[in-house]
Amino acid sequence: MSNANSPATDVAPGLMAKALREGLFAGVLAFGMFLLYVGVETYQNIDNALVWRMRWGLLAVFVAIAAVGRFLVVAFLRPSLDRRKLNKAKAGLLDVSEDKGFFHKHFLKIAMIVLVLYPPVIVSLYGVQGSLKFVDNFGIQILIYVMLAWGLNVVVGLAGLLDLGYVAFYAVGAYSYALLSDHFGLSFWVLLPMAGILAAFWGIILGFPVLRLRGDYLAIVTLAFGEIIRLVLMNWAEVTGGTAGISGVAKASIFGIWSFDVGASNNFAKAFALPMSSAYYKIFLFYVILALCLITAYVTIRLRRMPIGRAWEALREDEIACRSLGINTVTTKLTAFAIGAMFGGFAGSFFAARQGFVSPESFVFLESAVILAIVVLGGMGSLTGIAVAAVVMIGGTELLREMEFLKHVFGPDFTPELYRMLLFGLAMVVVMLFKPRGFVGSREPTAFLKERKSVSGSFTKEGHG
């Protein structure tokens, strides 16, 4: 499929002209689009006045990428893909072949082994202190989002109820842990289930009034609910500390045996005569969130095979048919909200224990949107797809902080972090173009008579609230 392999004789003369034309057009289009966004830079001059200057070089790079990229796609990539498809069709091979590669077949096992070995490998590569960034920023951060997205998946992916305020339950979990540990000195392991239960309780409270709503209306009300929770946290300053939040939230301990507080006599590092470092706590937290994720996945998989899980999926497919079969859609929706919220609450209390600090800043609408984007991008209902999407989305954006080499491409004053959201959006558009049903669009049936055939995404519905 490489360009070198395609002989020049194969390329029709008309194709080259067409590719040139399309490349030029893409260049013009890119020029128009990026002229103001990228081409113009504003800065403050010595008199503190805001002035602007043109960045022609950077603009030229953007335009060139668009033009050359389009030219290459039209002239080489597309014909070679077509040829490959044609050859495959001639050879009688179907796209949906039954035998998958080794990696594909054992994907889950490989992923588990990689996850369990991740911290020790990183520590051995970068040292204890050096592992901090990789374990915390990449490992824990991604796994928190995996867990949140799996929780939201119950509501959106299985039950088909569009929830735009999911971050509210995350906030409930985080503040439950922060406040209860602050006031009553309860430990993480007591408060973790309690935060989940409280979040589930709030899920039901949200569920009740919105049960009659469907589709867009449901989305708007859940969005409002998310904002209400955040505004309450912000303004009820006597309890929540307002915008300043709550700091000094107690750390989790290893079941009360070893602590990670620096001053404590049973400090983990002291107990094992290791050099003091916060990396141990992060490695411990990595395994905690990994275990929480596994519990979430296990419960979700089990629930799908229970009548309630089937009822959720049936609800997504057709609510009226559900009622005609004697299914109480009210309790079915409420359980979906409650279970989804519970996982959000678990993740929230974990988040508070990890940060040691909670404030309303962490629970803005953008978080809900990112979690929802992960669910949609991964393929609604598919745990594997969602996990992959979380790695791509969260890991990808974290990775952009590390992309120093991009400075050599776009010039020294290029800061990749600032383009994170732009690339995030671009990635979403690209994925949705090629995989409109997400990474894993098909669904696995929960029961079968003869053989388990996955159901193509074109049959499943997204749900209408």
Added chain:
Amino acid sequence: MTSAIETMTPDTILKVEHLSMRFGGLMAINDLSLEVRRGEITALIGPNGAGKTTVFNCITGFYKPTMGMITMRQKGGKEFLLERLSDFEITKHAKVARTFQNIRLFSGLTVLENLLVAQHNKLMKASGYTVMGLIGLGSYKREAAAAIELARHWLEKADLIDRADDPAGDLPYGAQRRLEIARAMCTGPELLCLDEPAAGLNPRESLALNTLLNSIRDETGTSILLIEHDMSVVMEISDHVVVLEYGQKISDGTPDHVKNDPKVIAAYLGVEDDEVEEVIAEELDGGTP
């Protein structure tokens, strides 16, 4: 066959009394009374817009009737006033199942899963409302296997056993109709309400449908109430026919009786009002010896 049923004098399973349904200024059903007898196939026919589906929606709780009483009497003698129950309770407690005119399957679930969803309430109880099932206690495993067996039974009946693991949305139209009936039967109903089960079927498929409906009635004792336009189905399988026009009952009786009722002929063929009177007068003249 008709005479046999008359001598059996079967009791009533569903009694609709003075049912009225008003949508704004439109009187969709006007003071309708009818009876469905146990163990029979009752057909509800009438021209388009006569209010047949509205009657169905009232019986199955999707509409709340403006007036009237709908009584369902189960085998054990337990009675339910359907107009007071919500739609899902009618299926769950009163044991009335229904299908839809525009097929409503769970198209993204497999055929088997569709039939398992229909056994939700039974399985829910067996799994201790999910809690026991989740930790692997209780009778859920056994009940789940039994549910699959029941599904297999109905799949064989509906001739869908070969497609059991395919998505329901992938089935051809006729098979989807049969699946919807099988799904309704999996709820274990005493009264099965079918909204135009033969619509869009070819002659061979509607013959198979007749066999299926007859076997449902004969083997499970389920009473069937159906709306149908296809007269070959109606006349062939129903024991009792009720004819509606403009939300009112114009005829009620055996298929033969209804077929020859001048009012029914007039309603279907659109005879002028005075002509109807003429026809009735002639009939009366000819009828009296």
